[in-house]
Amino acid sequence: MRLTEKGIAAALKHHGYKLTPQRRVVIGAITASPDHLTPADIYRKVHKEHPNIGLTTIYRTLEILASLELICELHAGGSGRSYTIGAPEHHHHIICSSCGAVVDFSSYDISPLEAKLSRETGFEIEGHLLEFTGRCRRCRQNA
Amino acid sequence: MRLTEKGIAAALKHHGYKLTPQRRVVIGAITASPDHLTPADIYRKVHKEHPNIGLTTIYRTLEILASLELICELHAGGSGRSYTIGAPEHHHHIICSSCGAVVDFSSYDISPLEAKLSRETGFEIEGHLLEFTGRCRRCRQNA
DNA sequence: GTAGGTGCAAATCGTTTGCAGTACA
């Protein structure tokens, strides 16, 4: 079950944020795409239909959505963040180093390791980042 | 067993790189510190003793050392890389979100998961990024 | 009506690059 545009809009309002046309457009772009999008990607997408929307607004909207965990942030190794619609269950990513494709996987529960580390290091673990890089099936075949 | 300044210098020469005073200084700064250092950290450290060393040189030296896997790169969530002397075995990090302290751990073998993902997704897995964030023991006590 | 949101432009941050001079092997 993915979050819908309506669901996100409702969540925004519920948290006291205003639902502006610009935010609707950004949310629409994210929910419409299965891919991870960078702020610049979203800007390009929405700029055709709504030329007056600013990149700044996109950054600010993404920041809010990420803080409410409505979208999910990806730090693909190097520079540049990207975002996709948040899945209810926590998931991780595999990124193709050749074509940039991102595949999600959720079939892994990291909490036992968290508990172990917490015991061993005294850290109160708050979050984690688990990402794989590699070459996807298509890129391997083309090589 | 951590790599020593001498060991790194030898490895550099062995790979055909020249051993310049600037590189010695950068290597010295990294081996002398138990912490993960950003390029800017290293610059500040060495700039006192060697005011004529440039930030550019530090970036270029770090790039070489990382490519030879003599140092280990850390992508702490947000922006900014940092580096520490490379441990022979692969290891991962826990980063304190409060004070920025970094603790290494290596007591975890991720290869079974890699194999599983490779089977399920068709990816040829090349590398991974596993980092935890949390609050370290000291910061928890101070809070 | 008003607090919050927007958009522009400029500032900022971390990083990279062009180039002329320098120094290690």
Next chain:
DNA sequence: TGTACTGCAAACGATTTGCACCTAC
């Protein structure tokens, strides 16, 4: 000696901020 290295300054891309205007509630 010659190639690799250095340092400066400028370019660069991504992100942020200041500020005046605007609009959803």
